[in-house]
Amino acid sequence: MDLSFTSEQEILQDSAVKFAQKGYSFDQYKKSLKAPGQCDPAIWKQVAEFGWLALAVPESAGGIGGSTLDIALVAEALGAGLVIEPFIAGAIFPAAIIAASESAGRQDALLGNLASGDAQLAVAYSERAGRFDPAQCTTIADKNAKGFVLSGEKICAFNAPNASHLIVSARNGSAVDLFLVPRETAGLSLTAYPVLGGGVAADVKLDGVQVDSDARLGDITALEAGLDKAIAVDCALALGGMKALFERTSAYLRTRKQFGVAIGTFQVLQHRVVDMFIELEQSRSLVLLATAKADSGDAVERRRAVSAAKAYVAKASKMVAQQAVQLHGGIGMTEELDVGHYFRQLTAFGTRFGDRDYHLDRFQAVAAA
Amino acid sequence: MNFDYSPEEETFRQEVRTWMEANAPRDPSGIATGMRIGKETQFAWEKKLASKGWLAYTWPAEFGGPGFTPVQRDIFDAERARAGAPSVIPFALMMLGPVLMKFGTPEQQKRFLPRIASAEQVWCQGYSEPGSGSDLASLKTQAVRQGDKYIVNGQKIWTTQAHWAHWIFCLVRTSGDGSKQQGISFLLMDMNTKGIEVRPIVTIDGHHHLNEVFFTDVEVPVENLVGVEGQGWTIAKYLLTHERTAIAGVGDSKRQLRWLSETVARDPALKDSPHARRRIAELEVDLLALEYTNLRTLDRMAKGHSPGPESSGLKIKGTELQQGISEAQLEFGGLQAMPWGQDVEGEPVYRAASTRYNFLRACTIYGGSNEIQKNVLAKVLIGL
Ligand SMILES: Cc1cc2nc3c(=O)[nH]c(=O)nc-3n(C[C@H](O)[C@H](O)[C@H](O)COP(=O)(O)OP(=O)(O)OC[C@H]3O[C@@H](n4cnc5c(N)ncnc54)[C@H](O)[C@@H]3O)c2cc1C
Numbered sequence: 001m002d003l004s005f006t007s008e009q010e011i012l013q014d015s016a017v018k019f020a021q022k023g024y025s026f027d028q029y030k031k032s033l034k035a036p037g038q039c040d041p042a043i044w045k046q047v048a049e050f051g052w053l054a055l056a057v058p059e060s061a062g063g064i065g066g067s068t069l070d071i072a073l074v075a076e077a078l079g080a081g082l083v084i085e086p087f088i089a090g091a092i093f094p095a096a097i098i099a100a101s102e103s104a105g106r107q108d109a110l111l112g113n114l115a116s117g118d119a120q121l122a123v124a125y126s127e128r129a130g131r132f133d134p135a136q137c138t139t140i141a142d143k144n145a146k147g148f149v150l151s152g153e154k155i156c157a158f159n160a161p162n163a164s165h166l167i168v169s170a171r172n173g174s175a176v177d178l179f180l181v182p183r184e185t186a187g188l189s190l191t192a193y194p195v196l197g198g199g200v201a202a203d204v205k206l207d208g209v210q211v212d213s214d215a216r217l218g219d220i221t222a223l224e225a226g227l228d229k230a231i232a233v234d235c236a237l238a239l240g241g242m243k244a245l246f247e248r249t250s251a252y253l254r255t256r257k258q259f260g261v262a263i264g265t266f267q268v269l270q271h272r273v274v275d276m277f278i279e280l281e282q283s284r285s286l287v288l289l290a291t292a293k294a295d296s297g298d299a300v301e302r303r304r305a306v307s308a309a310k311a312y313v314a315k316a317s318k319m320v321a322q323q324a325v326q327l328h329g330g331i332g333m334t335e336e337l338d339v340g341h342y343f344r345q346l347t348a349f350g351t352r353f354g355d356r357d358y359h360l361d362r363f364q365a366v367a368a369a
Numbered sequence: 370m371n372f373d374y375s376p377e378e379e380t381f382r383q384e385v386r387t388w389m390e391a392n393a394p395r396d397p398s399g400i401a402t403g404m405r406i407g408k409e410t411q412f413a414w415e416k417k418l419a420s421k422g423w424l425a426y427t428w429p430a431e432f433g434g435p436g437f438t439p440v441q442r443d444i445f446d447a448e449r450a451r452a453g454a455p456s457v458i459p460f461a462l463m464m465l466g467p468v469l470m471k472f473g474t475p476e477q478q479k480r481f482l483p484r485i486a487s488a489e490q491v492w493c494q495g496y497s498e499p500g501s502g503s504d505l506a507s508l509k510t511q512a513v514r515q516g517d518k519y520i521v522n523g524q525k526i527w528t529t530q531a532h533w534a535h536w537i538f539c540l541v542r543t544s545g546d547g548s549k550q551q552g553i554s555f556l557l558m559d560m561n562t563k564g565i566e567v568r569p570i571v572t573i574d575g576h577h578h579l580n581e582v583f584f585t586d587v588e589v590p591v592e593n594l595v596g597v598e599g600q601g602w603t604i605a606k607y608l609l610t611h612e613r614t615a616i617a618g619v620g621d622s623k624r625q626l627r628w629l630s631e632t633v634a635r636d637p638a639l640k641d642s643p644h645a646r647r648r649i650a651e652l653e654v655d656l657l658a659l660e661y662t663n664l665r666t667l668d669r670m671a672k673g674h675s676p677g678p679e680s681s682g683l684k685i686k687g688t689e690l691q692q693g694i695s696e697a698q699l700e701f702g703g704l705q706a707m708p709w710g711q712d713v714e715g716e717p718v719y720r721a722a723s724t725r726y727n728f729l730r731a732c733t734i735y736g737g738s739n740e741i742q743k744n745v746l747a748k749v750l751i752g753l
Contacts, residue, residue, distance in 0.1 A: 126704055131638040156704035196709040196723045203713070258504040268740055325573075325730045329502050329738065330527045333572045333579075333731050340573035344709075344727065351703055357644050 003288070005073070013073040015050060020081025020240075026338050029082045029198075037162040037200050039085045039120075047085060048117025056095035057115045061108040063095075064115075068229050068294035072236035072287065079240025082341060084198030086120065088230055088237065089158035094121035094167055097226030101178060101218030110165065110180075122163035124154040124204045125223060132354035134169060134176070134223050139206060141170035141177060147213040148172070150179060150187075150206045158352065160202035161192040168206065169223060176220040185209050197348030198341075224299070228306040231353045232294040235287045235313045238349040241342045242283065242317050245324035246276050248339055252328055263327075272323050279316035286312045304366045307359040314349070314356040321346040372664070374440070382444050389452035392417055406455050408533050412488070415457055419488035425462055432470055432478065433486040439667045443619075450620030458530060461485040461492035464608050465538050468555070472596040472604055481536075481557075493560075495525040495539035495582055496605070502527075503741050505540070506549045506602060510584060512541040512556055514591065514598075519543075519556065521564075521587040527735070531567050531580035534560055540605060543598045553601035557593040564588070574728035575710050609737070610676070616736065617663045617687035619656070625694045626652055632718045633701055648697055655693065659686050681746045685739050688732040695729045698722040 005013065023046065032040045047053060052074045057063025071092055078087055091114055098107050113119035130136030139152025150170050160166055166188070168179050181188060187209040190202035250273050253264030263269055290309035296302045321343045325332040332339050350356070374382070394414050418424040426445050428434020437445060449456065466485060469478050484490040501508040510523025521541060531537065537558050544552035558565065564587035570579040596604055630649050639645045666680040699706050702719030709723060733739040 128705070129637040131703055156707050191713065193708040193711045193713050195707045201707060257500075258502065258507075260504075260507075263503075266740070268743070322730065326733060326738075329734055330497065330579075330731075333734065335571040335573060335575070340727075343573060343730075344723075347699070347723070347726065348707060351700070351707060355700055355703065357700075 009070060009073055012070060013077065016074040016077035019050065020077045020083060024081045024083050026082070029084065029341065032084050033198060038194065038198055039162055043085050044117050047087065048115070053091045053117055054115035056092045057111045058099050058104065060105065061111040062115065063111065068232050069291040071233050072291040075233045075237040076240040079237035080244045082338060082345065086159040086162060086199055088234055089122060089199065090120035090162060092233055093226055093230035094123050096229040097123065097167055097178065097222050098217060100225035101222035103217040106214065119164040120159060120162045121165055121167065122157050122160040123167045124157035124160060125169040126155050127153065128155050132358040134220060134227065137169050137171050137176045139168065139170040141172040141179060147211050147215060148179060150181065150209040150211065152206050154204040156201045157204050158195065158199060158201045160190055160204060161200045166204065167217065169220065178217040178219070178223055179211055179215045180217055181209060181211055181215065185211070195348060197345035227353060228302050229294045231306050231310050232290040234349060234353055235290060235309045238313050238317045238346055239283055239287050241346050242280050242320045245320055245339065245342050246280050249273060249276065249324045249327050269327060272327060276320045276323055279319055283313045283316045300366055300369065304363060307363040307366065310354060311356050311359040311363060317346040318350055378440060378444060381441055382448060385445055385448040388421065389448050389454060393452035393454035411455060411458065414455060415488040418457065419486060424457060424488055425466060425486040427463060428466055428486065432482050439670045443663070443667055447620040447623070450624045453624060456621065458491060460494045461490065464494060465492055468595060468604055468608055471607065472600070477595065490536055491534050492536045492538060493528050493531045493534035495528055495537045497527045498524060499526050503738060506553065508540055508542060508553065510539065510541045512543050512554060512589070517591050519589045519591060521584045521589055523584050525582040528580045528582045529578055531582050532569065536560060537582065540601050550602040551599055554598050555595040555601040555604045556589060557595065558587065558589050562587050562589065572728060572731070574724045617659055617683040618691055619660045619663050622656055622690050622694055626656060628718050629694065629698050629701065632716050639701055645701060652694055652697060655690055659690055678746070678749060681742065684736065685742050688739060691732050692729050695722065695726040699726040
């Protein structure tokens with residue numbers, strides 16, 4: 001066993017932390033919130049130039065082909081810096097699906113554009129009745145002479161309004177398959193909206209969308225593998241936010257005075273901050289485990305570690321976020337302070353890609369199998 | 370012992386229910402689900418209540434209220450919530466009113482109480498300051514007497530609905546002598562007075578409820594002092610004991626929980642989920658415990674006793690439950706609760722969930738944070 005990072009990983013982490021601390025101020029965050037699609041093109045360009053988008057693209061497609069841990073190191077820094085650009089939803093998640101799919105090799109041009117920051121993608125897999133489960137899919141892919149006709153409805157496809165192409169899951173006979181659909185295809189319509197905690201999403205309607213037969217990327221196993229990678233990385237992003245809130249809260253307890261003393265002298269608040277710290281460290285352990293196992297060829301091992309991390313971090317991040325606001329008192333409730341913005345980001349984290357209940361069920365199902 | 374309501378109380382409930390069903394505002398933007406209530410809707414609703422004589426529903430008849438018993442008040446509030454109608458802005462009706470009844474001069478009572486009960490005058494509460502939140506007694510806003518006026522200088526913060534209010538009641542410092550509590554006085558100010566400036570604060574639900582209020586050489590006639598100089602702290606403490614029972618929020622929590630379970634029952638993804646059913650059952654049991662603790666307190670009050678120590682738990686448990694229900698709304702809503710700052714189609718409870726969840730973080734902070742409530746209770750219970 002050796003839990004240290006390689007020197008390359010330390011350099012990667014270092015550059016991401018520096019970017020988040022120096023290149024992405026709270027003012028930049030507010031600017032990004034107002035940018036089209038809540039993504040500042042200048043920031044996205046920098047993210048691409050650092051090579052962080054290429055981390056998700058295999059070397060064979062001209063990328064860097066980083067490990068999930070590599071990507072997670074970047075994500076943690078971005079989370080700590082409140083970076084809302086769609087690193088995971090627009091790049092890591094869809095790239096991981098394509099890389100894991102049968103079509104890997106056929107999509108090199110698209111992945112190249114993704115790595116260079118010239119294109120963003122999105123994944124439309126969630127449906128209202130299926131909640132978080134990618135296997136519960138009622139969208140239909142009907143085979144015809146030209147390829148497939150897709151019909152159905154997806155909800156909350158993160159980053160869809162910014163994407164050049166959507167990866168859509170649809171039922172093809174008895175299987176659930178994945179299709180790459182250019183956003184401008186006839187019959188495809190988006191209801192776009194901003195999402196809690198930053199970023200944009202869309203509900204997607206597919207009304208007889210005709211795609212070619214080579215639009216089929218592969219089957220649901222690629223979606224599952226991509227999801228697990230995205231979730232592990234997303235947990236690292238949340239870890240960054242938790243750490244930022246822990247640091248801000250402990251600093252506030254040192255400086256805010258009431259009753260003539262720093263409020264950090266009140267034991268009930270001291271214990272609360274200690275609990276926040278403990279939850280942060282417990283989370284870190286499971287996030288590291290999940291990033292290590294996310295690349296495992298053993299799907300059972302991978303699923304178990306990823307769902308454990310998500311179930312745990314969802315609960316821990318909720319506690320940390322709630323207490324950060326509580327311990328700041330009135331000022332923690334304001335738009336003016338960044339604490340409330342981290343709070344919202346962590347709240348959204350708890351839901352996207354499956355909540356705690358969903359992942360506990362999934363963990364249990366894997367353990368029972 | 371008997372937990373049943375009397376036939377008279379049941380008749381009263383029916384009367385209120387019928388009226389509420391006919392008159393509660395129907396608002397497509399979803400007041401009912403706890404989304405933001407606009408000023409016009411709120412004011413129109415309060416006018417309607419006033420015309421029925423029910424706006425000041427906690428007041429005795431001699432001061433222009435309907436003279437409800439404690440149990441009737443509770444029934445009234447439960448029925449108001451059940452109908453999905455917004456609660457009244459509490460500052461004048463629940464706080465200032467009782468203060469004027471006990472400490473105000475007959476002139477002050479005549480001048481203000483009828484206008485409050487008729488919805489002519491909306492008030493806000495100016496207690497907190499940037500440096501004085503939990504430690505309220507350290508407040509610095511100064512009122513210096515000059516002839517028949519006070520000259521007020523300083524700043525209040527977190528002032529709910531100051532941008533709607535016609536008047537503000539403030540705790541101000543009139544003396545630096547003695548203990549910090551001794552120098553505090555209770556002063557009423559017309560928000561239109563020269564030198565008062567209101568600046569908005571936007572909260573993490575994305576809305577404007579709160580404000581900063583700045584006072585620069587504001588001239589306030591001495592007849593706007595309530596009680597005597599230096600009595601402000603005593604008045605503030607009286608006010609706190611007065612708001613204890615309303616604060617449990619049983620009626621509104623019941624309504625929110627019912628909406629949630631109705632929504633879940635038609636949600637194809639959750640209606641058969643054992644998690645969801647159990648979570649709702651847990652919240653219902655917690656709510657029942659709160660409801661009956663509240664009723665025990667009401668029973669004591671109806672018999673002329675002051676609220677017992679069990680009532681101190683009402684704010685703590687009541688606010689935790691409000692947060693717990695909003696958390697369940699958010700989590701059941703799942704991806705449907707993710708849209709932010711833009712109305713989209715969908716189940717109203719899910720659509721409102723993230724806004725409610727965010728704003729309700731405040732309920733364990735305002736009105737004396739839950740940490741402070743526990744400090745107070747600990748002192749009484751441990752007796753050190
Ligand atoms: C939505 C909202 C509406 C409000 N409306 C009004 C209004 O209309 N009028 C008005 O005057 N005020 C209003 N307030 C202000 C509210 O009363 C204060 O926020 C509250 O008293 C806490 O003060 P603070 O914000 O300064 O926090 P602080 O007092 O600085 O507290 C920070 C943290 O320290 C904890 N703490 C402080 N002292 C102790 C202690 N001794 N032991 C243990 N823990 C402690 C607190 O519980 C909190 O968690 C409102 C606040 C909010 C959020």
